[in-house]
Amino acid sequence: MDSKLINKLAKSWTFSQAILGCVVLYLWAEAMMAAATRVVVGGAPVGASAVMFALLLPIFWLLVYRFYNVIGFFRSVRVAVVNFSFLALGAMVGVLIQQEDVNQPTSPAAVHELVALGELTSIEGAAASPAAKRAYQQFESFREAESFFLYHLANNIGLRWAIGFDGAQAGDEEQIQQMLSNLDYRLPEISARFGQEKAVAIRSQSETGLRTRAKNAEIRQLESRLNDSLFSLFVVADNLDLRRAYRSDWYSMMWAILFCGVLVSVLRNGVSYLLKRNKWGFAVTHFGVLLIIIGGLIGRTTEIRGLVNLNIGKYTSEYQTWSRQPKTFYYNPNSAQEGDKRFALKLEDFRADQHDVLDIIYVNANEDGQWSQEFDLDNQPKLRVFAGLEQSYDYPIDDLKGEPAFRLEVLEYHPQTTIVRDDTTGRINSYAPIANADFFDPSSATIKLKLMGLNENGAFDSQEIDLHAGGEGDGIPFSYFGPDQERRVVWLRFREDRDPGGMPLEWQSKLTILEFDDQGKPFKVAEGDVRVNDYFMHGGYRFFQTNHNPADPTYSGIGVVYDPGISWVLWGLYCVMSATAFIFLIMPIIQGAKTRGTN
Amino acid sequence: MEFFSFRSFLEITMRVSMAPMVLGFVLFVSWVISARKGGDHKLMTFLSKATMSLTGVSFLLCCSAMALRYVEVQHWPAQTMYEVIPLGVCAAYLSTIALYYVLGLNKRRGVARAFGDLFVALIMTGGVFTLQYVLSLDPTGKALPPALQSYWFSTHITAYMIGYFTLIIAALAAWLHLCFQFWLQVIRGTESRRVIKVGVPALALLAAPFGSMALMMGFGVFAISGAVSAYSLRGNREMVWYQSWERESDNFTWSIFVVGFPFLTSGLIQGALWAQEAWANYWGWDSKEVSALISWFFYVIYLHLRMVAGWRGEKAMMLLCAGALSIFITFQLFGYLPDSQKSLHRYTDMESLPSESMMRPVGEDAN
Numbered sequence: 001m002d003s004k005l006i007n008k009l010a011k012s013w014t015f016s017q018a019i020l021g022c023v024v025l026y027l028w029a030e031a032m033m034a035a036a037t038r039v040v041v042g043g044a045p046v047g048a049s050a051v052m053f054a055l056l057l058p059i060f061w062l063l064v065y066r067f068y069n070v071i072g073f074f075r076s077v078r079v080a081v082v083n084f085s086f087l088a089l090g091a092m093v094g095v096l097i098q099q100e101d102v103n104q105p106t107s108p109a110a111v112h113e114l115v116a117l118g119e120l121t122s123i124e125g126a127a128a129s130p131a132a133k134r135a136y137q138q139f140e141s142f143r144e145a146e147s148f149f150l151y152h153l154a155n156n157i158g159l160r161w162a163i164g165f166d167g168a169q170a171g172d173e174e175q176i177q178q179m180l181s182n183l184d185y186r187l188p189e190i191s192a193r194f195g196q197e198k199a200v201a202i203r204s205q206s207e208t209g210l211r212t213r214a215k216n217a218e219i220r221q222l223e224s225r226l227n228d229s230l231f232s233l234f235v236v237a238d239n240l241d242l243r244r245a246y247r248s249d250w251y252s253m254m255w256a257i258l259f260c261g262v263l264v265s266v267l268r269n270g271v272s273y274l275l276k277r278n279k280w281g282f283a284v285t286h287f288g289v290l291l292i293i294i295g296g297l298i299g300r301t302t303e304i305r306g307l308v309n310l311n312i313g314k315y316t317s318e319y320q321t322w323s324r325q326p327k328t329f330y331y332n333p334n335s336a337q338e339g340d341k342r343f344a345l346k347l348e349d350f351r352a353d354q355h356d357v358l359d360i361i362y363v364n365a366n367e368d369g370q371w372s373q374e375f376d377l378d379n380q381p382k383l384r385v386f387a388g389l390e391q392s393y394d395y396p397i398d399d400l401k402g403e404p405a406f407r408l409e410v411l412e413y414h415p416q417t418t419i420v421r422d423d424t425t426g427r428i429n430s431y432a433p434i435a436n437a438d439f440f441d442p443s444s445a446t447i448k449l450k451l452m453g454l455n456e457n458g459a460f461d462s463q464e465i466d467l468h469a470g471g472e473g474d475g476i477p478f479s480y481f482g483p484d485q486e487r488r489v490v491w492l493r494f495r496e497d498r499d500p501g502g503m504p505l506e507w508q509s510k511l512t513i514l515e516f517d518d519q520g521k522p523f524k525v526a527e528g529d530v531r532v533n534d535y536f537m538h539g540g541y542r543f544f545q546t547n548h549n550p551a552d553p554t555y556s557g558i559g560v561v562y563d564p565g566i567s568w569v570l571w572g573l574y575c576v577m578s579a580t581a582f583i584f585l586i587m588p589i590i591q592g593a594k595t596r597g598t599n
Numbered sequence: 600m601e602f603f604s605f606r607s608f609l610e611i612t613m614r615v616s617m618a619p620m621v622l623g624f625v626l627f628v629s630w631v632i633s634a635r636k637g638g639d640h641k642l643m644t645f646l647s648k649a650t651m652s653l654t655g656v657s658f659l660l661c662c663s664a665m666a667l668r669y670v671e672v673q674h675w676p677a678q679t680m681y682e683v684i685p686l687g688v689c690a691a692y693l694s695t696i697a698l699y700y701v702l703g704l705n706k707r708r709g710v711a712r713a714f715g716d717l718f719v720a721l722i723m724t725g726g727v728f729t730l731q732y733v734l735s736l737d738p739t740g741k742a743l744p745p746a747l748q749s750y751w752f753s754t755h756i757t758a759y760m761i762g763y764f765t766l767i768i769a770a771l772a773a774w775l776h777l778c779f780q781f782w783l784q785v786i787r788g789t790e791s792r793r794v795i796k797v798g799v800p801a802l803a804l805l806a807a808p809f810g811s812m813a814l815m816m817g818f819g820v821f822a823i824s825g826a827v828s829a830y831s832l833r834g835n836r837e838m839v840w841y842q843s844w845e846r847e848s849d850n851f852t853w854s855i856f857v858v859g860f861p862f863l864t865s866g867l868i869q870g871a872l873w874a875q876e877a878w879a880n881y882w883g884w885d886s887k888e889v890s891a892l893i894s895w896f897f898y899v900i901y902l903h904l905r906m907v908a909g910w911r912g913e914k915a916m917m918l919l920c921a922g923a924l925s926i927f928i929t930f931q932l933f934g935y936l937p938d939s940q941k942s943l944h945r946y947t948d949m950e951s952l953p954s955e956s957m958m959r960p961v962g963e964d965a966n
Contacts, residue, residue: 077903077904077907077908078908080903081900081903081908084899084903085896085900088893088896091889091892091893091896092893094884094886094889094938095886095889095890095893095936095937095939096936096937096938097937097938098937098940099938142937144940145937145938145940146937149935149936149937152935153808156808156810156935157807195601197606197738197739200734201737201738201739204735204736204738205739208737246884296882305880355742384673384740384742386673401602497742503742503744503745504745505742506748507745531745532745532746532748533746533749533751533876534876535879542879544877544878544879545745546878559878563879566881569871569875569881569882570872570875570881573868573871573881576868577865577868577869580860580861580865581861581865584857584858584861585858
């Protein structure tokens with residue numbers, strides 16, 4: 001190939017021409033895929049085939065009669081930059097226009113039906129098909145997200161008037177300040193008792209809560225005000241594939257141009273050129289990009305993603321794809337026929353391990369001898385425990401850096417322990433740690449606490465206690481004298497954290513793979529554990545921990561992915577990452593060292 | 600409050616960081632004045648070196664704060680903004696120290712140190728105000744959800760922080776140069792280049808909506824550079840202290856970019872590798888991922904335009920500034936974007952429960 005001519009042709013592309021060339025290709029991709037879909041799906045196969053042929057003609061002409069120009073186009077750095085800019089713009093569209101759920105695509109017919117229904121503020125009671133109702137729900141989500149964005153944009157840049165709101169901030173500022181000053185009155189006491197961080201957290205959460213409530217009310221108003229405009233945007237975005245930007249044909253074309261550009265650039269001077277030491281980094285980085293795009297293409301055409309719902313002891317060869325299609329575990333799922341070799345997945349065990357926490361609740365005894373919380377807080381302080389944890393409470397209110405009146409230290413923490421009982425009385429004697437305990441062993445944790453509190457003479461009394469998270473008993477009270485010489489009672493409760501809104505520490509499933517003999521009897525062929533961040537592979541499938549259900553502790557949701565493109569992409573990612581570090585960090589250091597040596 | 604606590608050390612770091620900030624500004628003003636009037640440079644050179652030593656002390660204090668937070672929360676302190684932003688400040692201080700030596704700022708003599716002192720003072724100003732902001736945030740330590748319990752958690756976020764803050768420093772260096780160029784043209788009335796005449800005020804305006812820090816670094820630097828230029832150029836004199844920087848600014852910003860870009864790339868790719876391990880999905884087109892990809896595209900465009908298309912000087916520097924805005928959106932404003940409401944990356948958001956799964960919850964029907 002005449003590389004000089006190609007270089008000359010590549011340099012001849014101006015930015016305007018590059019933009020034009022790229023846009024023509026994006027539009028060509030849209031038209032081509034639309035025609036191809038009609039040919040494959042039906043409708044107007046003859047007309048669509050003619051359109052396809054007409055669209056392919058100029059491409060063939062270019063490849064046959066203007067081959068060097070085509071190579072020059074892809075070789076041009078201006079084309080590459082323009083295409084990169086369009087890739088970035090496409091990504092921006094995807095971020096600014098709420099994307100549809102890939103599992104629940106909106107059908108064009110449903111959107112047309114909504115348009116025909118006219119302006120709606122709610123789908124309730126409208127004579128619409130289930131698909132149109134689902135599309136309207138998607139519009140509501142779209143409207144909420146876009147209003148949220150527009151509101152914050154205008155709010156942050158001082159253009160509240162432009163979206164129809166008066167004042168500098170949302171809500172009644174005077175009222176918010178009044179409520180915050182009421183809170184500020186109580187904060188020194190909380191700061192003294194629980195530490196400054198707790199007081200700052202309460203202040204910050206309260207202010208955020210008050211302001212968010214006021215903002216949310218205005219966002220709801222904006223939603224109803226912009227309903228019609230946002231519906232128009234929703235329809236346009238849907239028609240132009242802006243709601244599925246990353247899966248659109250125009251976006252795929254951008255990646256195709258990038259692929260061709262990188263390929264042509266890498267091979268512009270032949271392979272031997274790439275073997276020069278100073279070109280290694282360039283070659284590996286761009287080779288990595290090619291691998292990523294190839295892997296992505298393989299994934300897009302062959303990947304299957306789904307979910308297996310299992311309970312402990314159960315097995316199945318069926319799973320559901322994300323779009324709720326039933327599938328069977330065949331070894332070659334994309335070419336499998338009924339009767340091919342299949343396998344099943346069995347859940348041998350599952351456990352969601354909860355965080356172990358220690359509640360620190362100050363209490364008062366009322367006239368009836370009943371305990372009540374001294375501080376009426378939304379979230380009473382709780383500590384996630386670990387061996388060596390030290391906490392101090394109850395500082396002098398006028399000297400927050402002074403001596404605390406109450407300290408606790410976790411001397412020992414054993415995540416899984418058994419209860420040792422007295423043989424005769426059956427009472428709890430102690431708690432014994434389970435050596436080499438399996439993750440799936442549900443035994444509860446025990447801590448040994450050291451408590452130190454001021455006594456009435458101003459000296460510290462200390463006490464060591466064991467607390468078990470197993471649910472026997474509701475904790476223990478500990479009494480001491482505060483810096484003001486008042487008696488305090490703090491209730492200490494050790495438990496597994498199952499509070500609403502919390503997350504488990506870890507969840508894990510033990511899986512086995514079963515195959516079937518001639519009589520259909522299952523036998524084990526492989527086994528493995530899965531947790532989030534650690535999947536298990538069999539037959540090209542990746543199984544990973546994805547769901548659990550607090551109401552059913554025997555249930556585990558196992559994600560299933562079959563994607564032969566992953567390994568391509570992984571190699572590509574490693575290439576790009578290592579070569580970028582090599583080019584920009586390692587090479588300059590090596591060259592700097594050489595230069596210093598020469599000097 | 601415990602002395603050996605994260606919060607306490609953050610406060611100390613903030614106070615100590617004020618010293619190089621103030622000293623840097625004082626030195627810069629002194630250099631500008633001495634460039635016009637002459638004077639003894641020995642003391643100023645000594646103080647200039649002391650500025651960097653104080654930056655080193657601030658860095659060590661910030662690292663100590665992070666170590667204390669590690670002990671407090673029992674994981675790499677990078678989950679909430681209360682933890683991530685100080686990690687970024689640590690990265691910014693580390694980058695400042697590294698760049699000071701990589702760029703040879705320590706070897707400069709006399710008034711040639713002026714720009715370096717201003718540069719360090721501005722970074723420390725950013726550090727001080729950022730830490731002050733952090734101290735107003737909700738300090739509640741959160742437990743790591745299962746998806747974040749990975750070895751990628753520390754390396755992915757740390758690489759990003761180094762990349763982000765180094766590239767923001769590159770943008771700051773570029774912005775300083777652009778502002779001085781603008782004022783040079785305005786005050787001298789020389790033939791003005793459109794990229795400067797229009798681009799600089801446009802960038803200052805563009806940065807304004809991005810919060811007080813962007814406003815300070817945008818309009819603040821623009822105004823300070825105007826005042827300093829007016830003083831230095833009074834009576835048809837030259838900006839002697841600026842001349843060496845004027846020549847080298849393009850290489851200077853490029854060198855900072857060269858340090859930051861591999862970390863940005865590494866952060867992006869580590870995220871993909873991590874997602875692959877967690878969900879067998881290396882790229883989910885999550886809005887946070889896409890925002891990060893947009894920033895990366897900006898820098899790839901800058902890289903190709905500079906290396907292949909031969910873009911140098913102000914045009915390339917404008918791209919660096921735009922890249923920093925993109926980073927700021929990804930890092931701080933991402934939560935406001937329409938598509939971020941269902942993002943899997945809302946771990947730093949104190950009000951929302953992170954989504955662990957790429958699937959819908961059990962029992963939620965497609966219909």
